[in-house]
Amino acid sequence: MLYLLSIVVFFLIFSTIILIHECGHFFSARRHGVHVHEFGLGIPPKAGVIATDKQGCEYTLNWIPFGGFVRLEGEDPTIKVKDKNKAFYSKSILARMEIVLAGVFMNFVLAIGIFTLIFSFGARPIMMSAEEVKSYVDQGVVEFEEGLKVTGFIEESIAQDGGVETGDVLLSVNNKPIHYIQEVLDIQETATEPVLYVFRRIGYEGLEEGESAKDLTDEEKAQREIITTFEVFFDMTDKKSLGIYFPSMSQFKHVHYIKMSPDKAFIYALDRSWEISIATVKGLYGLVKSVFHASLPQGMAGPVGIAAMTHSIVAKGSVTGVLAFMALLSLSIGVLNLLPIPALDGGRFFFLLIEAIFQRPVPQAVEEVLHVAMYFCLLALIFVVTANDIYQLISSLF
Numbered sequence: 001m002l003y004l005l006s007i008v009v010f011f012l013i014f015s016t017i018i019l020i021h022e023c024g025h026f027f028s029a030r031r032h033g034v035h036v037h038e039f040g041l042g043i044p045p046k047a048g049v050i051a052t053d054k055q056g057c058e059y060t061l062n063w064i065p066f067g068g069f070v071r072l073e074g075e076d077p078t079i080k081v082k083d084k085n086k087a088f089y090s091k092s093i094l095a096r097m098e099i100v101l102a103g104v105f106m107n108f109v110l111a112i113g114i115f116t117l118i119f120s121f122g123a124r125p126i127m128m129s130a131e132e133v134k135s136y137v138d139q140g141v142v143e144f145e146e147g148l149k150v151t152g153f154i155e156e157s158i159a160q161d162g163g164v165e166t167g168d169v170l171l172s173v174n175n176k177p178i179h180y181i182q183e184v185l186d187i188q189e190t191a192t193e194p195v196l197y198v199f200r201r202i203g204y205e206g207l208e209e210g211e212s213a214k215d216l217t218d219e220e221k222a223q224r225e226i227i228t229t230f231e232v233f234f235d236m237t238d239k240k241s242l243g244i245y246f247p248s249m250s251q252f253k254h255v256h257y258i259k260m261s262p263d264k265a266f267i268y269a270l271d272r273s274w275e276i277s278i279a280t281v282k283g284l285y286g287l288v289k290s291v292f293h294a295s296l297p298q299g300m301a302g303p304v305g306i307a308a309m310t311h312s313i314v315a316k317g318s319v320t321g322v323l324a325f326m327a328l329l330s331l332s333i334g335v336l337n338l339l340p341i342p343a344l345d346g347g348r349f350f351f352l353l354i355e356a357i358f359q360r361p362v363p364q365a366v367e368e369v370l371h372v373a374m375y376f377c378l379l380a381l382i383f384v385v386t387a388n389d390i391y392q393l394i395s396s397l398f
Contacts, residue, residue: 006311018067024106032095035073035086107334114327115269122259147171157243194233342374
């Protein structure tokens with residue numbers, strides 16, 4: 001039942017974000033006198049027409065229950081225009097720019113609105129840096145789990161060569177208890193002699209060949225669990241990296257809710273939205289770089305990965321968590337659509353910018369070829385990321 005609920009929530013989140021995005025295009029087009037032929041709920045093939053308004057716009061229901069779209073007069077060059085005065089291309093460049101970017105604008109409005117709402121009623125803070133984490137620790141808002149869990153290693157890791165294993169927990173560095181990554185980095189950067197690291201390792205007695213902890217019941221784990229701690233020195237004076245992957249977020253034992261007045265919540269929402277947008281741009285830059293190295297950056301997720309995240313959040317039963325996740329996705333989709341890439345809103349805006357500079361539009365044939373080519377490139381990228389999601393999901397089960 002929980003899995004079914006997670007699937008429903010996943011589709012509702014994505015569909016709402018996309019519909020809000022399309023509403024931006026719809027109302028902006030109407031404002032500038034562009035005729036809207038169709039506002040579709042879901043993705044074609046068309047299931048039926050729900051209603052037709054006085055201006056001749058059909059509100060349709062489509063068979064694939066995911067998102068939506070708007071179809072504007074003069075937007076598709078293969079369809080004959082009935083009224084040139086109501087065609088998209090007949091409007092001024094500024095009007096067309098507004099129509100093109102209105103969807104992205106609504107993505108940001110949605111995210112800021114959600115953040116303002118949840119922090120007005122109370123929600124867990126969104127922490128974007130180690131300094132912010134430390135600040136909330138000092139305020140008693142954040143409580144940590146003990147140590148940092150090792151989730152992986154880079155190639156030729158000095159820590160792995162030194163006997164550290166995935167699953168070990170880093171408890172302290174130079175006798176200082178560790179809670180978040182920045183504490184480790186601060187000590188390493190100022191090290192003038194070998195640094196003492198203390199790790200905890202959990203093992204299970206009597207495991208046979210081919211048997212893992214995942215094969216044990218909770219009762220068997222409790223009976224056979226062996227906890228050991230070990231110390232290891234690493235010389236960090238020349239090589240400043242242990243080569244360890246820790247969780248991207250600190251391991252919090254508990255994060256208390258914070259509540260703000262509506263005006264402060266709005267300011268906080270603006271600030272968080274900006275920081276998240278910058279982080280999204282950096283993540284996309286990392287994705288582009290990784291494509292040329294035939295790899296994917298750690299933490300990159302596609303539809304399957306996002307669905308898995310949705311399930312984790314739904315399982316916690318937090319409405320504010322679901323809303324915050326929806327705001328994060330809305331920002332990510334907004335930022336992605338702003339990129340000057342053909343097939344995205346940012347690409348269409350870029351072509352309009354070229355038209356404004358050179359006082360003539362990019363040839364329709366050239367624009368169409370670029371849109372189609374990049375559309376298939378994006379589909380290929382989504383396929384690769386989704387395949388990686390499925391691999392990671394299957395790997396976690398065995």
